[in-house]
Amino acid sequence: LCHDVIGPDVRLYWDQAVYKKPEYPKPFPWHQDNGYTYIEPQSYLTCWIALNDATVDNGCPWVIPGGHLRGTLAHRTSKLGFVCREEDGLEALAVPVRAGGIVVFSSLMPHRTGPNVTSGVRKSYILQYAPEGARIVQTDTACDAPDRQYVILKRGDRVSPPPLQ
Ligand SMILES: O=C(O)CCC(=O)C(=O)O
Structure with a gap:
């Protein structure tokens, strides 16, 4: 997937678990x-x-089909995080997914997740991958922290992650 979408040289950029608990339905x-x-x-x-x-x-998750084609949008700050769009609109598409399924999208895709109005915790794990050489613009730093932004593809070949510490 990374090879097809990003190219032959790829690093893990970020990973995080997001547990959406029911008691805070936002x-x-x-x-x-x-x-x-x-x-x-x-x-x-x-x-x-x-x-x-x-x-x-x-x-x-919800996405806007084709919404990733307009570059990085202006975001405003809010109590719930950065926001680039106020309304769902008719074009907004819910993407329900079974356990083990993956929703794959560009970092430029506007997306949201809805409130959890059930009695259980919704659990996700998010992995993000960037091309070798990617840099954080504000600080002009390379996305190559050795402990977590390691190479996963080098010239098209899979690279094993470093052993867990
Ligand atoms: O999983 C979620 O509820 C939202 C996570 C998300 O969109 C993000 O971390 O960018």
């Missing part, structure tokens, strides 16, 4: 991943992995 507002930390090139890859079934009711 959406994660519309944003682009590149709207949080601007990196260059702007387009990298987000793999949103469902650790349990993600449904409209427990807060699955």
Whole structure:
């Protein structure tokens, strides 16, 4: 997937687990991943992995088909994070996904997750991959922290991650 979408030289850029608990039924507002930390090139890859079934009711991702073609959008700050779009609109598409399924999208795709109005926790694990040489624009630093932004593809060949510490 990384080879086809990014190219032959790829690093892990970021990974995080996101558990959406039911007691705080707020959406994660519309944003682009590149709207949080601007990196260059702007387009990298987000793999949103469902650790349990993600449904409209427990807060699955929503996307705007084709919305990644307009570059990095202006984001405003809010109590719930950065926001690039106020309304869902008719073009917004819910992406329910079963446990183990992956929603794959560009860092330029506007996306949100809805409120969790169920009684269970919605669990996801997010992996992001960027081309070798990607840099954080604001601090002009390379995305190559050896402990977590390691090479996964070099000239098209898979590279094993460093052993866990
Ligand atoms: O998983 C979620 O609820 C939202 C996570 C997300 O969109 C992000 O971390 O950029």
